[in-house]
Amino acid sequence: MDIQEYMQNVGQAARQASREIARADTRQKNAALEAMASAIERDSEKLLAANRRDVEQAVAEGLAPAMVDRLTLNASTIASMAEGLRQIATLPDPVGEMDDFCYRPSGIQLGKMRVPLGVVGIIYEARPNVTADAAGLCLKSGNATILRGGSEAFHSNQAIAACVHEGLAAAGLPQTAVQVLETTDRAAVGALITMPEYVDVIVPRGGKGLIARISAEARVPVIKHLDGNCHSYVDEKADLAKALTVCDNAKTHRYGTCNTMETLLVHQAVAAEFLPQICAIYAAKGVEMRGDAATRAIVGADKVGAASEEDWFTEYAAAIIAIRVVDDLDSAIAHINHYGSHHTDAILTEDYSRARRFLREVDSSSVMVNASTRFADGFEYGLGAEIGISTDKIHARGPVGLEGLTSQKWVVLGDGQIRS
Amino acid sequence: MDIQEYMQNVGQAARQASREIARADTRQKNAALEAMASAIERDSEKLLAANRRDVEQAVAEGLAPAMVDRLTLNASTIASMAEGLRQIATLPDPVGEMDDFCYRPSGIQLGKMRVPLGVVGIIYEARPNVTADAAGLCLKSGNATILRGGSEAFHSNQAIAACVHEGLAAAGLPQTAVQVLETTDRAAVGALITMPEYVDVIVPRGGKGLIARISAEARVPVIKHLDGNCHSYVDEKADLAKALTVCDNAKTHRYGTCNTMETLLVHQAVAAEFLPQICAIYAAKGVEMRGDAATRAIVGADKVGAASEEDWFTEYAAAIIAIRVVDDLDSAIAHINHYGSHHTDAILTEDYSRARRFLREVDSSSVMVNASTRFADGFEYGLGAEIGISTDKIHARGPVGLEGLTSQKWVVLGDGQIRS
Numbered sequence: 001m002d003i004q005e006y007m008q009n010v011g012q013a014a015r016q017a018s019r020e021i022a023r024a025d026t027r028q029k030n031a032a033l034e035a036m037a038s039a040i041e042r043d044s045e046k047l048l049a050a051n052r053r054d055v056e057q058a059v060a061e062g063l064a065p066a067m068v069d070r071l072t073l074n075a076s077t078i079a080s081m082a083e084g085l086r087q088i089a090t091l092p093d094p095v096g097e098m099d100d101f102c103y104r105p106s107g108i109q110l111g112k113m114r115v116p117l118g119v120v121g122i123i124y125e126a127r128p129n130v131t132a133d134a135a136g137l138c139l140k141s142g143n144a145t146i147l148r149g150g151s152e153a154f155h156s157n158q159a160i161a162a163c164v165h166e167g168l169a170a171a172g173l174p175q176t177a178v179q180v181l182e183t184t185d186r187a188a189v190g191a192l193i194t195m196p197e198y199v200d201v202i203v204p205r206g207g208k209g210l211i212a213r214i215s216a217e218a219r220v221p222v223i224k225h226l227d228g229n230c231h232s233y234v235d236e237k238a239d240l241a242k243a244l245t246v247c248d249n250a251k252t253h254r255y256g257t258c259n260t261m262e263t264l265l266v267h268q269a270v271a272a273e274f275l276p277q278i279c280a281i282y283a284a285k286g287v288e289m290r291g292d293a294a295t296r297a298i299v300g301a302d303k304v305g306a307a308s309e310e311d312w313f314t315e316y317a318a319a320i321i322a323i324r325v326v327d328d329l330d331s332a333i334a335h336i337n338h339y340g341s342h343h344t345d346a347i348l349t350e351d352y353s354r355a356r357r358f359l360r361e362v363d364s365s366s367v368m369v370n371a372s373t374r375f376a377d378g379f380e381y382g383l384g385a386e387i388g389i390s391t392d393k394i395h396a397r398g399p400v401g402l403e404g405l406t407s408q409k410w411v412v413l414g415d416g417q418i419r420s
Numbered sequence: 421m422d423i424q425e426y427m428q429n430v431g432q433a434a435r436q437a438s439r440e441i442a443r444a445d446t447r448q449k450n451a452a453l454e455a456m457a458s459a460i461e462r463d464s465e466k467l468l469a470a471n472r473r474d475v476e477q478a479v480a481e482g483l484a485p486a487m488v489d490r491l492t493l494n495a496s497t498i499a500s501m502a503e504g505l506r507q508i509a510t511l512p513d514p515v516g517e518m519d520d521f522c523y524r525p526s527g528i529q530l531g532k533m534r535v536p537l538g539v540v541g542i543i544y545e546a547r548p549n550v551t552a553d554a555a556g557l558c559l560k561s562g563n564a565t566i567l568r569g570g571s572e573a574f575h576s577n578q579a580i581a582a583c584v585h586e587g588l589a590a591a592g593l594p595q596t597a598v599q600v601l602e603t604t605d606r607a608a609v610g611a612l613i614t615m616p617e618y619v620d621v622i623v624p625r626g627g628k629g630l631i632a633r634i635s636a637e638a639r640v641p642v643i644k645h646l647d648g649n650c651h652s653y654v655d656e657k658a659d660l661a662k663a664l665t666v667c668d669n670a671k672t673h674r675y676g677t678c679n680t681m682e683t684l685l686v687h688q689a690v691a692a693e694f695l696p697q698i699c700a701i702y703a704a705k706g707v708e709m710r711g712d713a714a715t716r717a718i719v720g721a722d723k724v725g726a727a728s729e730e731d732w733f734t735e736y737a738a739a740i741i742a743i744r745v746v747d748d749l750d751s752a753i754a755h756i757n758h759y760g761s762h763h764t765d766a767i768l769t770e771d772y773s774r775a776r777r778f779l780r781e782v783d784s785s786s787v788m789v790n791a792s793t794r795f796a797d798g799f800e801y802g803l804g805a806e807i808g809i810s811t812d813k814i815h816a817r818g819p820v821g822l823e824g825l826t827s828q829k830w831v832v833l834g835d836g837q838i839r840s
Contacts, residue, residue, distance in 0.1 A: 019757065023781050096780060102802075108791050110801055113779065117813050200813055220813040221641065242836035249838035337439065346832075359533065359831055360516060361443050371528050373836025380839065381530055381830065382522075393537050393620055393827040394641040395815040407813040410801065411779055412766075414791025416662035418669035418801070 007191035010146060011198025013176040014119045018144035021177045022116045026093040027142055028171050033089040036167030037082040040132065043163055044078045050159035051128065057113065058126070058152045065227075071126045071153055081132040081160070084385065088136040091384040094402045095142040098411065109413040114406050116142030118200035121192045122387075123214060125206040126150030131160045134203075135178045137387050139168075141405035144177045146199065148192060149207075151184035158182070193218040203388055204398075223400060226391045227315040228258030229317065229341040230373040233332040233358070235349035236267040240274050242370060243348040247278050248373040250346065252285050256317050257390060259344050259366075259376040263312060263322040265332045268294070271325045275299050279323075287319045294325035312339040329354050333361050344376040345390055365391060365398035423603065427611035430566060431618025433596040433738040434539045438564035440535045440554050441597045446513040448591050449560055453509040456587030457502040460552065463583055464498045468618030470579035471548065478546070478572045491546045491573055501552040501580070504805065508556040512659040514822045515562040520833065524740040529833040534826050536562030538620035541612045542807075543634060545626040551580045554623075555598045557807050559588075561825035564597045566619065569610060570626075571604035580604070623820075625808055641822060646811045648678030649737040649761040650793040652753040653778070656687040656771035660694050662790060663768040669792040670766065672705050676737050678809060679764050679786075679796040683732060683742040685752045688714070691745045695719050699743075707739045714745035749774050753781050760784065763811055764796040764818075785811060785818035 001009075003120065021029075036074045040047065051073040058068050093116050101111030124130045131149055138145035149157045161180035168175050181188050184359045193202050193214055205212045206237035211224050232250050234243045250261035266274055271294065276289055279299045290307040291299065304323065311322040312335070326332045334346050347358040355369045366376040377385025383401030390396045396404035421429075421774055441449075460467065471493040478488050514534050521531030540563045544550045551569055558565035569577045581600035588595050601608050613622050613634055622642045633642050648779045652670050654663045670681035676752040691714065699719045702709055710727040711719065724743065731742040731753070746752045756765050766788035767778040775789045796818065798806025803821030810816045816824035 013765075019781075022783070062479075103690060104800065106795065106800060108788075108795055108800075112629075113787075115783070115813075116553055118783075216639070218501055219636065236576060239836070245838055246834075246836055253839055361439075363439075363442070363535070363538075364829065366830040366832060367533075368528075368832035370836050371832050372838045374839040375526065375528055375832055375834075375837070376830070380524065380526060380528075382524055392641075397827055398830045409784065410786040410796070410818045412788035412791050412795055414789060414795075416659070416666055416667075416790050417795070418665055418792045419673055419794040 003185050003187045004191055006183065007188055007195065009015070010179055010181065011195045011233070014144045014146050014179060015198045017174045017176040018116070018118045020174050021139065021144050022095070022142045024142065024173055027175060028092065030089040032139060032167045032171035032173050033085045033136055034167075035170035036132070036136070036164050037085040039163035039166045040082045040160070041083070043159070044075065047073060047078055047156065047159045050155040053155045054153055063152060067126060069154070071128070071156070073128055073156060077129060081129050084133055085136045085362050088140050088385055089354055091140060091402060093140065094406050098110060104194045106419070107414070107417045111411045112408040113411050115409050117405055117407055119146065119198060120222070120405060121146045121148070121199045121202045122150045123189060123192070123202065123204045123206070125210070126152035128153045128156035128160060130205060131157045131180060132164065133385065134387060135164045137385055137402060138405060139177065139416065141402045143405055145179070146192060147178065147180045148189055153253060154184055175304050189214075190217065193220055196220050205388055212303070219348060221395070223388065223390050223396055223404070224392055225258070225389045227341045228260070228343040229263070229313065229315045229339065230259055230343055231263050231265055231336050231340055231345045232261045233265040233326070233336070233345070234267060234270060234274055235329065235347055235348045235351065235354055237351035237354065238270065238271040238348040240270065240277075243274065244277055246346070246348060246370065246372050248281050249284065249323055250374055251287060252373050253372070255319050257374070258315075259373050260317070261321070261373050262315055263324065263339070265324050265326050267332070268325050268327055271295070272298055275323070279303060282321060285319070289321055291323040292325060295323045315341065319365050329357065333358065341391060343389070344368070344373045346350055346371060346373050366390070421475045423605050423607045424611055426603065427608055427615065428598055430601065431539075431615045434564045434599060435618045437538070437594045437596040438538045439530060440561065440594050441564050442515070442562045444562065444593055449513065450509040452559060452587045452591035452593055453505045453556055454587075455590035456552070456556070456584050457505040459583035459586045460498060460502045460505070460580070463579070464495065465770055465799050467493060467498055467576065467579045468517055470575040473575045474573055483572060487572070489508070491548070491576070493548055493552070493576060497549060501549050502551055505556045508560050508805055511560060511742070511822060514826050525742060526839070527834070531831045532828040533831050534705060534823075535829050537825055537827055539564045539566065539641070540825060541566045541568070541619045541620060541622045543568045543609060543612070543622065543624045543626070543630070544570065545630070546572035548573045548576035548580060550625060551577045551600060552584065553805065554807060555584045557805055557822060558825060561822045562817070563825055565599070566612060567598065567600045568609055574604055578584060601639045609634075609708055610637065616640050623808055640814070643808065643810050643816055643824070644812055645678070645809045646764040647761045648680070649683070649733065649759065650679055650681050650763055651683045651685055651756045651760055651765045652681045653685040653746070653765070653767045654687060654690060654694055655749065655767055655771060656689040657771035657774065658690065658768040659770050660690065660697075663694065663698055664701070666766070666768060666790065666792050668701050670794055671702065671707060672743055673792070673794050675739050677794070679793050680737070681741070681793050683744065683759070685744050685746050685755060687752070688745050688747055691715070692718055695743070699723060702741060705739070707741055709741055709743055711743040715743045735761065749777065752771060753778065756823065757783050761811060764788070764793045766791060766793050785809070
């Protein structure tokens with residue numbers, strides 16, 4: 001069968017399954033999630049064997065060690081997959097939630113009902129745990145899903161898919177509600193993102209290059225996460241002790257995450273007091289510092305390298321930080337809106353009016369006062385789990401959980417009303 | 421200046437203005453709306469003169485009478501434009517609304533703030549009143565907008581733009597917050613829908629062909645309205661007197677609107693009683709009827725023509741109706757989900773469980789019980805005004821008002837919290 005025909009069949013089956021999944025009741029969906037978790041636990045040896053095949057091939061082909069690391073499953077990551085599915089079962093079912101009912105002057109009663117999006121396509125790299133996670137989130141939110149993981153994880157993903165299908169069948173749900181593509185042909189991705197008749201939204205999870213390419217070629221809406229170039233701004237009126245703790249945490253808690261602070265902005269009035277203290281912490285932790293002229297003059301050009309224009313735009317995802325002294329709140333906001341990626345930005349201040357202006361005027365998916373940018377994720381926000389973090393403004397912004405995989409339709413309850 | 425360069429300049433100016441408009445306060449935005457309305461009233465003679473130029477040319481070029489009709493302004497339509505802007509001023513300002521604040525276990529206080537989308541591009545046909553309406557809605561929702569109206573309305577739109585700009589200036593807001601393209605070059609549309617760096621969303625208002633073309637070529641999210649193939653289903657347990665009134669209204673109140681019923685589905689158990697009555701009403705009003713074999717057998721093949729497969733898919737937007745007898749609720753839901761356009765569909769029934777199933781299982785932007793499909797619009801839903809009706813599931817579904825032109829960002833209020 002040629003790849004276009006294969007994808008047409010997958011799409012049709014997903015559309016068909018989406019109608020059954022949309023009306024599945026909560027108990028049925030939770031039973032499927034529990035059964036998937038049990039199957040994964042029971043089959044852990046099988047999963048490890050399939051994963052070994054993938055890992056051996058990846059090593060032989062010279063895949064980068066960091067990628068091999070993410071590809072590799074062990075007893076603990078398999079237990080986490082099962083645990084993740086059970087946690088999704090405990091989350092409230094968003095489907096069918098009704099809100100905002102009110103009577104209109106015509107006598108109709110108007111409200112909204114939360115409904116699944118339909119068919120969700122997820123494209124991700126060689127991380128087998130995403131297969132279970134994404135399958136669980138889409139099922140609970142009432143969507144059918146088509147999963148396309150990195151080809152390096154092919155055998156691992158097929159083994160996980162078998163457990164997922166067993167769980168669906170055990171709960172009386174169609175196995176086509178979760179389809180893991182049985183091909184590594186790249187043309188399958190091209191087909192998946194250009195079938196608006198079968199796919200309602202695409203969620204790409206992976207590097208910026210992958211996401212940019214998918215966004216450019218998709219004929220289906222994309223919930224995308226580009227970069228996380230996050231800022232902390234230490235205002236003139238900051239409590240410097242708090243600022244020190246928060247700016248330490250925002251940069252050094254974890255270097256590789258998208259909500260890690262990449263640029264520190266400091267008001268000129270407190271720079272001479274604050275910068276030497278925070279830079280001593282960074283230096284002690286081995287963080288490379290790149291600053292503007294004012295920062296280097298205060299901290300020392302031997303300790304802080306020169307930041308280029310490019311640095312202000314950069315998400316390092318590494319133990320590197322850019323530091324700039326700014327004139328005032330306006331300069332800080334202008335810097336963030338210009339160089340930032342509209343992900344997560346924080347102000348450190350005790351000044352009410354400045355905090356209020358920062359929250360309103362910084363155009364980012366999360367804006368914070370006196371808190372570490374590291375809080376911007378689905379777990380900390382209480383979403384239970386996240387399918388990704390959106391840097392878009394349309395549909396969903398910031399961490400996307402079950403609600404982001406749904407939409408709302410209007411409900412009108414009448415008693416024979418007609419329009420006059 | 422070449423058209424690409426011109427559009428780059430327009431885009432840059434819009435992005436710049438969007439930041440000012442986003443933080444404009446409610447009073448300022450309302451003052452601008454009032455000043456626009458006053459300018460339109462004061463300049464009504466100028467507007468009529470500009471419009472006469474467009475209309476004369478359109479007539480000379482043989483534009484269809486219905487389109488000339490929509491293009492033509494008169495004293496009353498000009499008064500409506502001004503009145504529409506004043507009504508938008510009375511609507512609550514959605515920007516900055518804060519919701520859902522709660523404390524998380526970490527101690528941060530988490531909530532959401534409603535924010536503008538940024539820059540909205542609107543592409544529409546030769547209806548000058550849309551220029552004022554769209555400008556007003558985008559301004560109130562804190563967005564900058566780029567308007568591209570049909571070339572036949574060029575002079576009318578420029579005259580309205582002058583009033584809009586005067587209103588913005590009077591309130592101290594940048595005139596570039598509303599830009600009406602000063603070109604009729606079609607390449608401008610191609611540029612507008614492929615500038616994601618300057619345009620956040622495109623709202624096309626017009627025929628299905630225009631919208632399909634824009635959706636296919638856009639590199640920017642599109643809030644689109646395709647067809648309105650709406651259904652009423654008269655269930656076995658319907659109150660037939662109510663059903664008669666509602667099905668009459670849904671079809672005959674207005675023929676050309678997108679929320680008009682196009683196909684009537686009737687449960688077999690009540691078909692013999694209900695169909696002759698409703699068909700007598702349609703016949704008396706000159707509605708052409710096309711039915712399946714069962715309908716024709718009941719009502720008479722002389723009164724009801726034969727419906728083809730194509731009829732079930734068709735939005736007539738005319739005094740024509742398709743009629744089908746169905747076996748049961750399941751058949752009705754299956755018909756609607758298969759042939760419909762996911763716009764607005766109603767069930768007529770007194771049966772609780774059937775109403776509940778219809779609401780849940782029909783996948784449309786508005787689902788109704790015992791009410792006319794004609795209620796599906798922004799005014800009847802209390803949105804005050806609508807920028808369009810979305811048949812998409814992503815971002816906004818059904819009538820789109822001020823809220824649909826906004827998004828929500830996350831707000832975190834802390835007191836020095838760090839992530840552990």
